Amino acid sequence: MQYYNLTWAVVLVPLGGALFAYLPESARNAARVCIASTAISFVLSLLVLAYRLGHLHAAPYESLITFWSFNPAQPIGGGVVNNFTAQAGILVDGLSASILPVVALVSLLVQVHSLGYMRGDAGYRRYFAIIAFFTFSMLALVASPNFLNLYFAWEGVGLGSFLLIGHWWHKPEAAAAAKKAFLVTRIGDLGLLLAIVFGFAKFAPHVASLTPPGQVSDPFNFSVLSREWQFAHQGLVPGVGGRTLAILALLVLMGAIGKSAQLPLHTWLPDAMEGPTPISALIHAATMVAAGVYLIARTYPLFLVAPHVLTVVALIGALSAVFGAVVALAHTDIKRIIAYSTISHLGLMFTALGVGAFTAGVFHLFTHAWFKALLFLAAGNVIQAYGTQDIREMGGVWSRMRITAWAMLLGCCSAAGVVFFAGFWSKDSIVAGVLRNQFPDGGHHSLAVKAALIVAVCAVSLLGALYPFRMFFIAFLGDPARRRGFTPQRVRESPPSMVMPVVVLAALSCVAGFIGISGAGVTFGNFVFALDKPQNEPFDIAGVLLGAGLALIGVAVAYLIWVRPVPALARLPARMGRLAVAARNGFHVDAAYAWLVDRLVLRPAALVPRVDEGITDAVADGIADGVRATALEARRLQGGRLQAYALTAFVGVVLMAGGFTLAATGHFPGVGATR
Amino acid sequence: MTIGITHLLVVSAALFCVGVFGLLSRRNAIALLMSVELMFNGVNVALVGFARFGYSNLRPLSGMAFALFVITIAAAEVAVAVALLLVAYRRHQTVQADELDELRG
Amino acid sequence: MTVNPVAFYVIAVLVVATAIAVVAVPNIIHAAVALIACFFMVAALYLAIGADFLAATQLLIYAGAIPVLIIFAVMLTRGSMRREGNSWVRWWPLALLVTMGLGAVLLGVFAVSHDRWHRGTYPQRLLDDGTTRTIGDALLNRYALPFEVASALLLVALVGAVLLARRDESEAVLERSEEERRQREERVRHRREERDRARRARLRDGVSTPDEST
Numbered sequence: 001m002q003y004y005n006l007t008w009a010v011v012l013v014p015l016g017g018a019l020f021a022y023l024p025e026s027a028r029n030a031a032r033v034c035i036a037s038t039a040i041s042f043v044l045s046l047l048v049l050a051y052r053l054g055h056l057h058a059a060p061y062e063s064l065i066t067f068w069s070f071n072p073a074q075p076i077g078g079g080v081v082n083n084f085t086a087q088a089g090i091l092v093d094g095l096s097a098s099i100l101p102v103v104a105l106v107s108l109l110v111q112v113h114s115l116g117y118m119r120g121d122a123g124y125r126r127y128f129a130i131i132a133f134f135t136f137s138m139l140a141l142v143a144s145p146n147f148l149n150l151y152f153a154w155e156g157v158g159l160g161s162f163l164l165i166g167h168w169w170h171k172p173e174a175a176a177a178a179k180k181a182f183l184v185t186r187i188g189d190l191g192l193l194l195a196i197v198f199g200f201a202k203f204a205p206h207v208a209s210l211t212p213p214g215q216v217s218d219p220f221n222f223s224v225l226s227r228e229w230q231f232a233h234q235g236l237v238p239g240v241g242g243r244t245l246a247i248l249a250l251l252v253l254m255g256a257i258g259k260s261a262q263l264p265l266h267t268w269l270p271d272a273m274e275g276p277t278p279i280s281a282l283i284h285a286a287t288m289v290a291a292g293v294y295l296i297a298r299t300y301p302l303f304l305v306a307p308h309v310l311t312v313v314a315l316i317g318a319l320s321a322v323f324g325a326v327v328a329l330a331h332t333d334i335k336r337i338i339a340y341s342t343i344s345h346l347g348l349m350f351t352a353l354g355v356g357a358f359t360a361g362v363f364h365l366f367t368h369a370w371f372k373a374l375l376f377l378a379a380g381n382v383i384q385a386y387g388t389q390d391i392r393e394m395g396g397v398w399s400r401m402r403i404t405a406w407a408m409l410l411g412c413c414s415a416a417g418v419v420f421f422a423g424f425w426s427k428d429s430i431v432a433g434v435l436r437n438q439f440p441d442g443g444h445h446s447l448a449v450k451a452a453l454i455v456a457v458c459a460v461s462l463l464g465a466l467y468p469f470r471m472f473f474i475a476f477l478g479d480p481a482r483r484r485g486f487t488p489q490r491v492r493e494s495p496p497s498m499v500m501p502v503v504v505l506a507a508l509s510c511v512a513g514f515i516g517i518s519g520a521g522v523t524f525g526n527f528v529f530a531l532d533k534p535q536n537e538p539f540d541i542a543g544v545l546l547g548a549g550l551a552l553i554g555v556a557v558a559y560l561i562w563v564r565p566v567p568a569l570a571r572l573p574a575r576m577g578r579l580a581v582a583a584r585n586g587f588h589v590d591a592a593y594a595w596l597v598d599r600l601v602l603r604p605a606a607l608v609p610r611v612d613e614g615i616t617d618a619v620a621d622g623i624a625d626g627v628r629a630t631a632l633e634a635r636r637l638q639g640g641r642l643q644a645y646a647l648t649a650f651v652g653v654v655l656m657a658g659g660f661t662l663a664a665t666g667h668f669p670g671v672g673a674t675r
Numbered sequence: 676m677t678i679g680i681t682h683l684l685v686v687s688a689a690l691f692c693v694g695v696f697g698l699l700s701r702r703n704a705i706a707l708l709m710s711v712e713l714m715f716n717g718v719n720v721a722l723v724g725f726a727r728f729g730y731s732n733l734r735p736l737s738g739m740a741f742a743l744f745v746i747t748i749a750a751a752e753v754a755v756a757v758a759l760l761l762v763a764y765r766r767h768q769t770v771q772a773d774e775l776d777e778l779r780g
Numbered sequence: 781m782t783v784n785p786v787a788f789y790v791i792a793v794l795v796v797a798t799a800i801a802v803v804a805v806p807n808i809i810h811a812a813v814a815l816i817a818c819f820f821m822v823a824a825l826y827l828a829i830g831a832d833f834l835a836a837t838q839l840l841i842y843a844g845a846i847p848v849l850i851i852f853a854v855m856l857t858r859g860s861m862r863r864e865g866n867s868w869v870r871w872w873p874l875a876l877l878v879t880m881g882l883g884a885v886l887l888g889v890f891a892v893s894h895d896r897w898h899r900g901t902y903p904q905r906l907l908d909d910g911t912t913r914t915i916g917d918a919l920l921n922r923y924a925l926p927f928e929v930a931s932a933l934l935l936v937a938l939v940g941a942v943l944l945a946r947r948d949e950s951e952a953v954l955e956r957s958e959e960e961r962r963q964r965e966e967r968v969r970h971r972r973e974e975r976d977r978a979r980r981a982r983l984r985d986g987v988s989t990p991d992e993s994t
Contacts, residue, residue, distance in 0.1 A: 638779065639779055640776030640777060640778040642773075642775070643773065646699055650695060650699065
């Protein structure tokens with residue numbers, strides 16, 4: 001049990017790194033402080049994971065600090081907030097124990113890579129401090145035992161991504177992208193906040209009523225809430241029915257969509273490419289977008305009792321997956337290709353969670369972290385070497401940057417789901433899960449939904465193999481592009497600090513998938529599953545064959561189009577002209593949003609100044625003008641004339657004396673004395 | 676009809692009102708001073724009248740004592756006021772009350 | 781015991797008449813003479829109602845000292861009188877109105893309260909022996925403190941009057957700078973009036989055209 005408390009250190013050490021990054025004299029040492037803190041965090045998280053693996057069947061461990069407690073003797077808020085305690089702490093179960101090392105390791109490798117990538121940058125110290133803070137936020141989010149804790153970490157993640165995307169704030173595009181990421185995810189955050197508040201209002205009284213006197217009742221706690229959701233499903237919680245659960249689940253889903261860049265809140269993710277490339281790796285692999293999927297995984301018991309929302313999850317995920325794959329196929333900007341591939345892969349995770357293939361979804365989150373970080377870091381090496389992000393202007397990487405190119409090839413294989421690479425295991429278990437449509441209660445989707453999901457997943461399997469290899473073939477194998485001021489001979493391999501993380505990630509991308517094979521009596525499924533009952537997801541040969549086959553077909557097609565052109569296939573990209581342009585523009589979703597915002601917000605907002613000028617300002621100016629005019633007139637009373645003053649005084653005397661006399665003689669009814 | 680307090684009070688009120696009118700209407704500051712003296716006299720007449728027709732063995736002739744104080748203060752007032760007038764005249768070359776309006780707002 | 785009504789009425793009419801003369805005569809010297817006459821008449825009034833000491837004091841101070849001071853003031857400010865225009869302010873009818881209102885209120889007060897005043901018989905002793913002893917008794921016993929304070933007041937007034945009226949060296953310098961300041965202020969005031977007029981005009985017009993902010 002004591003080992004579990006190391007999780008406190010896992011979470012807090014990076015925060016210390018962020019705080020102490022401003023102590024060292026040199027920026028280089030500041031970076032070392034941050035890297036060391038993340039490394040410590042990673043090692044400790046491995047210890048926690050190992051201990052957890054050794055005690056598989058123990059209950060989840062919680063360590064909590066109470067930082068606010070309402071006195072039950074003095075109920076406030078109409079009795080809703082009664083015997084309620086706000087707590088911060090850590091939760092160690094299979095899910096958090098397996099995700100914590102992923103976050104820490106990806107962050108560590110990204111920071112090591114940044115040592116070279118960001119060399120000479122003006123904001124070097126700030127950059128590392130914020131990464132450490134970002135890592136802390138994500139670790140805290142993963143280890144959150146309750147909604148309050150999770151929400152604070154959630155906002156910390158949003159802040160970190162904002163700061164890092166806008167790291168080069170002097171570039172207008174970067175500043176705009178940071179703002180956009182913040183605002184778009186904020187829409188989702190609102191949903192999460194509403195879910196927390198709404199859930200508190202609905203469940204707090206029941207939780208309090210179940211809590212024995214003198215004991216702490218925390219209606220935000222995930223384990224308490226899991227129980228509550230189950231009770232509500234059975235109709236045991238007064239005032240909470242199926243509709244309430246569905247609304248709660250939808251609100252949580254809204255938060256997840258915003259953070260995980262799913263349709264329709266995906267627009268911030270491609271723009272976030274304005275940040276430094278290692279940051280893209282961090283955001284896409286471990287910290288930012290993973291938070292949405294993790295949130296759904298963490299609150300999965302809620303979704304299980306709101307099955308229709310799970311359908312929504314699956315459909316949004318499938319739509320995002322197809323959308324991301326199509327756009328990635330059309331783009332020529334290497335970072336945007338990878339960014340849209342993230343949307344696609346996260347869509348697959350959503351789909352998996354939506355069809356009840358929980359293990360597959362979390363497993364894909366796990367493997368995706370490695371190959372996505374790999375793709376971005378390798379792309380970062382290439383971008384730095386070539387000074388461009390356009391794959392058509394690269395070419396010939398293979399012969400000049402051998403290690404990076406090999407790593408990129410492995411990453412593409414993993415992303416495409418080529419057999420035995422990491423992506424293969426997780427993606428194909430998702431395909432299998434969708435084919436089976438295995439829902440704990442026997443499946444509830446209509447036939448049309450099932451068919452649509454299967455078609456979508458198959459399409460994504462095919463396209464998902466096509467676009468990484470299109471990128472790889474064009475950028476790495478093609479002829480070196482001729483540009484003014486660019487000499488391909490100068491291109492050489494990146495420095496060790498940038499190559500090492502790529503190699504580590506490449507290795508992980510190859511082998512990480514084998515965790516998915518059950519062995520030694522432990523399956524990944526029954527380890528990470530948040531519910532008490534282990535989930536049985538057998539190795540489904542049909543799904544694997546389908547997914548792997550489609551992936552291989554995709555790779556082959558890419559090869560036949562871009563490397564050994566077969567006329568029938570090579571003409572395809574040219575035929576796609578208009579579709580490709582539309583896809584490259586992200587199907588004009590941004591433009592649609594701009595139009596919508598213009599119509600719904602900006603134009604009505606333009607009326608507001610008129611109200612302000614016409615009414616508010618007019619009133620204020622009128623008051624001011626009135627005062628001024630009155631004062632101009634009133635100062636004439638102060639004529640400095642002695643006799644005018646005396647006259648006024650005597651008028652006053654006459655009026656007062658007369659009035660008093662009349663009052664004293666009873667001429668004013670009710671005033672003064674009568675004789 | 677015997678002369679009583681009312682008669683004296685009427686004389687007093689008449690003196691006082693004439694003084695007030697002079698104070699309000701004359702332009703020359705010295706005339707204002709004279710008007711103030713008239714007002715003092717009006718008050719004094721009333722005080723003496725009360726001492727005479729409202730005699731009390733408890734505090735005999737207090738009204739007359741008050742009238743003496745009023746006379747004293749009037750003398751002091753006139754001295755200071757004349758000095759002020761002279762200063763004002765030296766500074767502004769006028770004693771017209773409506774021209775001494777330096778305090779105009 | 782009683783007061784001779786004929787003497788009283790005659791004296792009262794004279795008192796009021798001379799008082800009116802003070803405020804109604806345009807020439808300030810004539811007004812001063814009327815003031816002296818008025819003070820004499822008030823002294824006569826005091827005598828008529830048996831206030832001999834007050835009458836004497838009135839003669840000494842009011843009819844004697846104060847008019848002298850006032851006439852001095854008149855003579856010292858003769859420069860002003862030469863270019864003096866009207867003796868009364870333009871709005872003197874208003875002043876008259878207020879004065880009449882005041883008189884009406886005073887009479888009204890008398891009318892409603894005359895039967896509530898204390899009335900005491902004036903002892904024959906005072907008429908025979910005079911009031912001096914009794915007044916002196918009151919001043920030095922009951923009103924000893926105000927009496928002393930009055931003497932201090934007189935001293936302060938004396939010193940203050942001398943200080944105020946004295947013309948010293950610095951005052952000449954002061955007067956020169958004062959003259960410059962006045963001219964400067966005149967200019968400033970002129971400008972300010974111009975500006976105020978313009979602002980008022982703008983305010984009048986500005987209500988119909990609220991396009992200043994755009």
